[in-house]
Amino acid sequence: MPDPLPTLDEILQGNARFRESFAWGGLDVHPRRQVAILTCMDSRYAAQPSLGLDQGNAHVIRNAGGRATEDAIRSLVLSAHALGTRGCIVIHHKKCGLYGTTNDDIRSAVTEATGADASSVDFLPFDDLEESVREDVRTLRACELFPAGYAVLGFTYDVDTGELAPVEV
Amino acid sequence: MPDPLPTLDEILQGNARFRESFAWGGLDVHPRRQVAILTCMDSRYAAQPSLGLDQGNAHVIRNAGGRATEDAIRSLVLSAHALGTRGCIVIHHKKCGLYGTTNDDIRSAVTEATGADASSVDFLPFDDLEESVREDVRTLRACELFPAGYAVLGFTYDVDTGELAPVEV
Numbered sequence: 088m089p090d091p092l093p094t095l096d097e098i099l100q101g102n103a104r105f106r107e108s109f110a111w112g113g114l115d116v117h118p119r120r121q122v123a124i125l126t127c128m129d130s131r132y133a134a135q136p137s138l139g140l141d142q143g144n145a146h147v148i149r150n151a152g153g154r155a156t157e158d159a160i161r162s163l164v165l166s167a168h169a170l171g172t173r174g175c176i177v178i179h180h181k182k183c184g185l186y187g188t189t190n191d192d193i194r195s196a197v198t199e200a201t202g203a204d205a206s207s208v209d210f211l212p213f214d215d216l217e218e219s220v221r222e223d224v225r226t227l228r229a230c231e232l233f234p235a236g237y238a239v240l241g242f243t244y245d246v247d248t249g250e251l252a253p254v255e256v
Numbered sequence: 257m258p259d260p261l262p263t264l265d266e267i268l269q270g271n272a273r274f275r276e277s278f279a280w281g282g283l284d285v286h287p288r289r290q291v292a293i294l295t296c297m298d299s300r301y302a303a304q305p306s307l308g309l310d311q312g313n314a315h316v317i318r319n320a321g322g323r324a325t326e327d328a329i330r331s332l333v334l335s336a337h338a339l340g341t342r343g344c345i346v347i348h349h350k351k352c353g354l355y356g357t358t359n360d361d362i363r364s365a366v367t368e369a370t371g372a373d374a375s376s377v378d379f380l381p382f383d384d385l386e387e388s389v390r391e392d393v394r395t396l397r398a399c400e401l402f403p404a405g406y407a408v409l410g411f412t413y414d415v416d417t418g419e420l421a422p423v424e425v
Contacts, residue, residue: 089290092343092407093307095422101308102420109418111300116353118299121258128315128331130287130304131280138262139270146297149318151331158327162297162320165379168365170353174261184285184339196337203400210334231372238261249278251271253264 114143116170122146123166125223126178127153127185131246138176138251146172152185153178154211155223164232174238175227179213179220181245188212216243220254228256283312285339291315292335294392295347296322296354300415307345307420315341321354322347323380324392333401343407344396348389350414354381385412389423397425 093101123146124134134147146166148159155177166172190210197205213219220241227239241254262270292315293303303316315335317328324346335341359379366374382388389410396408410423 089286089288089340092290093309093345095409098307098345098409098411098420099422102306102418104308105306106418111302111418112416114300114415116298116300116351117258119258121261123297128292128317128335129285130312130315131283131285133302133304133311135299135302137271137274138267139273140262142302143299146299147318148297148320149316150327151317151334156327156330158319158325161325161377161379164366164374164377165320165353165362166297168369169357169362171258176262176267182285184334188338193334193338197333197401200337200403201401205333205401208330208333208401210330232366232370232374232377234369240264240267242267246283247281249271249275249280251267253268 111142118143118145118170118172120144121171121173123148123163123172123175124178125153125155125159125163125175127151127180127183129180129183129246132180132244137244137249152183152211152213155226160230160232167234167237173234173236177220177223177227177239177241178244178251179216180243181216185210185212186216187214217254221256224256280311287312287314287339287341289313290340290342292317292332292341292344293347294322294324294328294332294344296320296349296352298349298352298415301349301413306413306418321352321380321382321388324395329399329401336403336406342403342405346389346392346396346408346410347413347420348385349412350385354379355385356383357381386423390425393425
């Protein structure tokens with residue numbers, strides 16, 4: 088059974104505990120390692136630590152699946168041109184909630200629970216983990232809004248072992 | 257001066273160090289606290305720890321600004337209906353790269369560096385931090401794709417002190 092939703096009081100108490108050992112003040116808005124990570128919203132994953140990067144090193148863009156959506160591209164383009172990043176690392180993971188499901192399944196669940204029509208939403212499910220990484224790496228490499236020499240690498244992540252594996256594209 | 261972009265070898269070495277103390281195996285795909293956090297890609301911020309939450313507790317959706325975009329809603333709706341979250345916490349932060357800039361400024365920078373036309377991209381800059389939180393909380397509360405009783409709270413975050421402050425909406 089899951090635990091209950093955090094209350095406002097609990098969030099404020101949790102934040103007070105967090106501040107007792109807070110050591111990240113005074114960092115610059117420009118990511119120190121000039122890189123952005125595009126990855127999934129999954130609760131089991133922590134992006135910068137998994138690459139051995141420190142706080143302040145990399146922008147972190149996260150959505151369902153870690154997909155190269157229009158909004159992820161908005162964020163990455165801003166990251167590059169306003170905040171100096173020169174590359175992006177795409178990471179999709181094993182046991183993802185989007186793996187092996189379909190738009191029809193998700194849309195039916197939404198309509199059953201709310202009565203609302205979700206037929207216009209593409210939830211971007213996928214059946215092949217490495218192929219979804221390749222697809223998103225290719226999308227970013229083909230985007231003309233990034234600076235010359237912008238580097239895009241792709242990886243898969245194993246939520247049970249913490250292992251990153253490069254994906255050749 | 258920033259440090260250079262991480263190389264593939266450096267990423268793999270960093271990941272090997274990360275795995276030496278990896279303790280997050282075996283967690284469930286459903287976030288244990290039934291909540292999602294929508295926040296900015298800023299490199300200085302770590303979402304779950306700042307609320308006193310443990311790994312595996314909350315989905316984390318991040319984009320430039322932490323804005324309630326169509327893609328953030330895709331992720332949150334999936335989080336709610338496929339993975340059991342019942343609420344969302346919107347967090348925008350002080351010293352954000354999107355604060356006090358304009359679409360014209362960002363589009364000019366993109367075109368100057370690449371020659372490409374970015375006029376169709378709304379980068380979602382903002383001039384008032386609390387108001388941008390309110391706007392996005394209202395957008396999510398008005399969205400008919402979330403389950404009945406879906407809770408949305410808003411906060412600002414101070415990157416130099418680690419403090420979360422509730423925003424009344």
